[in-house]
Amino acid sequence: MSTQLLSPIQLGLYQLPNRVIMAPLTRMRAPNGIPTPLMATYYAQRASAGLIISEATPISPQGVGYPSTPGIYTTQQVLAWQQTTDAVHAQNGHIFLQLWHVGRISHPDFHNGALPVAPSAIAPEGNAITPSGLKPFVTPRALAIDELPEIVKDYRRATKNALAAGFDGIEIHSANGYLLDQFLRNGSNQRTDSYGGSFENRARLLFEVTQAVIEIAGAQRVGIRLSPSGTFNDMTDSDPEGMFVYLLNQLSQLNLAYLHIVDALEGDVRHGANIVNLEVIRQAYSGKLIVCGGYDQARAEQTIAQGKADGVAFGQLYIANPDLVERFKLNAPLNDADTSTFYGGEAKGYTDYPSLKG
């Protein structure tokens, strides 16, 4: 079979050996927010991916919303992440760090009793995953306008820290209902100041964050993840196509390494999502496009062959198949992922999935 998926691609500064991208995957195995040596092993096992995008990584204590997620705001975290970047580079891999602020998808238990923050004081439906189990989301505190520059500063510091830790670049997490996505959507953003209302206003925080990250890392080492059709974490919008076409037109001018789109998933369709088609996205964005969401090898090849995307990210397949690229090359069978070990725990269901080579 002729393959474009396994052919090289230039993403920003980097010439990568293939277009098989490891999707960002939260695994909640970093007690006290400190990356572990086991994480270095896990990422190094997957280093034949064209590019690894790390699990979502909080930029500040305020940005935390899940137990045992690794941060990038203390010296100890930077030093601990170096084990991962060194291990990936020793296998000739490339790894970007996904920068994360969860916004309202958190709980006072993470903040010494203080409320999580959001664009507006609107509680999401559902439960927070706290260290002592599931608890209903609370109504968050709306951020004051003079707090927003502080958040941009946190992204700036996190970017400096990520580069100091040896990451090859940054992915800004603006998908899946977390803080930057909460600002983009009028279901969660009902501000009446210059950060709410129009498309431009709702995109303002993302633009400011992106500008700050670019100033530190250079646009050619920066990607952005968006989920235009997403409903996860209670996201709604009256006109997602309008919002995202505006945003993609603007982002086209920045010469980013890539844009990463989470396609509509089954759950989004079930929740009656207002789907923004990939064709519309491709039309609106002129740079390199990675897509993700329920792809297998055949569909990935087809999507690239049809010119709808330049690369494809795989989530669950990468959890279960450290040597996914080699398996694709050989058309080898794939391991199944064990969902019970996705979040938390240790080596089981993490570093013990077999490779073909054993």
Ligand SMILES: Cc1cc2nc3c(=O)[nH]c(=O)nc-3n(C[C@H](O)[C@H](O)[C@H](O)COP(=O)(O)O)c2cc1C
């Ligand atoms: C266990 C798990 C953890 C995830 N963590 C993240 C994350 O940290 N950041 C993110 O942007 N998406 C995250 N996602 C979403 C995946 O990156 C991906 O978009 C999703 O799994 C769909 O792709 P797939 O069908 O290839 O798995 C996660 C998904 C799973 C299953």
